[in-house]
Amino acid sequence: MQSSTATFRVDVTKEQFVFSAAHFITFAGDICERIHGHNYGVRVAVEGPLDENRYVVDFIALRDAVLAETSQWDHHILLPTKHKEILVSSDDKETTARFRDRRWVFPNEDCILLPVINTTAEELARVLAEQVRERTGDAFGNALSWIEVAVDENHGQWGVCRLPW
Numbered sequence: 610m611q612s613s614t615a616t617f618r619v620d621v622t623k624e625q626f627v628f629s630a631a632h633f634i635t636f637a638g639d640i641c642e643r644i645h646g647h648n649y650g651v652r653v654a655v656e657g658p659l660d661e662n663r664y665v666v667d668f669i670a671l672r673d674a675v676l677a678e679t680s681q682w683d684h685h686i687l688l689p690t691k692h693k694e695i696l697v698s699s700d701d702k703e704t705t706a707r708f709r710d711r712r713w714v715f716p717n718e719d720c721i722l723l724p725v726i727n728t729t730a731e732e733l734a735r736v737l738a739e740q741v742r743e744r745t746g747d748a749f750g751n752a753l754s755w756i757e758v759a760v761d762e763n764h765g766q767w768g769v770c771r772l773p774w
């Protein structure tokens with residue numbers, strides 16, 4: 610019998626969740642960072658009732674869903690597609706990002722284009738949360754309350770996004 614006051618959550622964070630990626634953001638209106646990289650860390654949590662196994666969800670299934678997403682970003686440049694001034698365009702070989710009079714050109718296969726305004730840790734957390742929710746939706750069903758993903762840019766600087774399940 611499940612207590613009506615108890616809530617349950619699983620948290621998963623693994624060494625393998627680290628992915629290395631390059632990015633640059635704008636801040637304070639018109640400052641655009643130089644391209645640089647981070648060894649990003651990821652943590653994921655989901656809350657919901659216990660199932661017949663007394664699991665919220667299987668750790669392993671959640672872990673593998675996160676890894677399937679983060680491994681696609683490893684060793685890539687993360688570019689925003691919704692920024693007003695970082696303009697990203699691709700031809701059949703190359704992707705070009707422009708900010709005012711600056712221009713960066715990358716092979717297409719090195720780029721991950723993300724539907725974000727700025728590639729901050731918060732925005733990366735949101736995209737990962739959406740992707741993991743989508744990837745696990747069939748397996749986990751619809752009884753969960755929320756999913757939360759946290760992305761660490763630099764040893765303890767976390768951006769966190771919680772989405773309703």
Ligand SMILES: Nc1nc2c(c(=O)[nH]1)N=C([C@H](O)[C@H](O)COP(=O)(O)OP(=O)(O)OP(=O)(O)O)CN2
Binds near residue numbers: 634762766
């Ligand atoms: N809330 C947020 N604040 C900041 C973010 C963010 O995503 N969310 N991002 C940045 C920049 O990307 C910045 O590059 C952070 O990188 P970091 O290496 O931590 O910055 P430092 O120059 O201080 O790091 P060093 O230790 O000197 O390498 C800023 N804020």
